[in-house]
Amino acid sequence: AQSVAQPEDQVNVAEGNPLTVKCTYSVSGNPYLFWYVQYPNRGLQFLLKYITGDNLVKGSYGFEAEFNKSQTSFHLKKPSALVSDSALYFCAVRASSLTGGGNKLTFGTGTQLKVEL
Amino acid sequence: DTAVSQTPKYLVTQMGNDKSIKCEQNLGHDTMYWYKQDSKKFLKIMFSYNNKELIINETVPNRFSPKSPDKAHLNLHINSLELGDSAVYFCASSRSEQYFGPGTRLTVT
Numbered sequence: 001a002q003s004v005a006q007p008e009d010q011v012n013v014a015e016g017n018p019l020t021v022k023c024t025y026s027v028s029g030n031p032y033l034f035w036y037v038q039y040p041n042r043g044l045q046f047l048l049k050y051i052t053g054d055n056l057v058k059g060s061y062g063f064e065a066e067f068n069k070s071q072t073s074f075h076l077k078k079p080s081a082l083v084s085d086s087a088l089y090f091c092a093v094r095a096s097s098l099t100g101g102g103n104k105l106t107f108g109t110g111t112q113l114k115v116e117l
Numbered sequence: 118d119t120a121v122s123q124t125p126k127y128l129v130t131q132m133g134n135d136k137s138i139k140c141e142q143n144l145g146h147d148t149m150y151w152y153k154q155d156s157k158k159f160l161k162i163m164f165s166y167n168n169k170e171l172i173i174n175e176t177v178p179n180r181f182s183p184k185s186p187d188k189a190h191l192n193l194h195i196n197s198l199e200l201g202d203s204a205v206y207f208c209a210s211s212r213s214e215q216y217f218g219p220g221t222r223l224t225v226t
Binding site: 045 | 121150157158159160161162165173207209213214215216217218219220
């Protein structure tokens with residue numbers, strides 16, 4: 001069974017500082033990894049994904065994530081946080097093989113990011 | 118243009134009633150999903166359809182029945198609503214990454 005762990009319920013960071021939101025995963029075979037953001041009373045918005053290739057993936061709004069196969073991690077990062085980045089962030093994983101879970105995407109429990117002035 | 122739309126946005130109803138939530142996507146995707154997000158923001162997949170065929174059916178009460186009249190639509194019908202059904206329900210569609218609708222906040226009283 002595939003799973004995602006987001007160990008921090010909340011991350012607080014000052015505006016202008018770098019931010020990291022942690023994610024580790026478990027899946028059979030090669031993973032497809034995703035980050036989504038949810039603003040209050042809104043649906044989830046896609047930020048970035050890792051399918052194959054470079055371990056460092058760049059996405060929307062200046063976010064990036066680093067795939068680390070040996071540590072089974074896919075941490076979300078941004079060099080300089082903005083107050084407007086404050087939101088709920090979800091990491092998600094699915095198996096690359098259709099026999100390993102098909103299109104089923106498993107989400108982490110979410111990490112609330114709070115960026116303060 | 119809205120990519121994935123859901124109606125209604127809010128739904129307040131009494132226990133025992135039957136209600137439906139509609140979802141439409143104009144992205145040309147073959148796969149659509151229904152998710153439930155509870156009060157703690159946990160997001161759990163309920164169903165997935167690929168080209169009108171059910172491919173994922175998680176452990177969901179039989180009172181929940183998805184219907185896909187065509188690959189651009191995936192509706193969710195809920196019979197005999199219970200208090201525990203109160204949640205936000207999200208529709209999504211995908212080719213690779215998933216695109217989510219704005220959600221339907223269901224409140225059962």
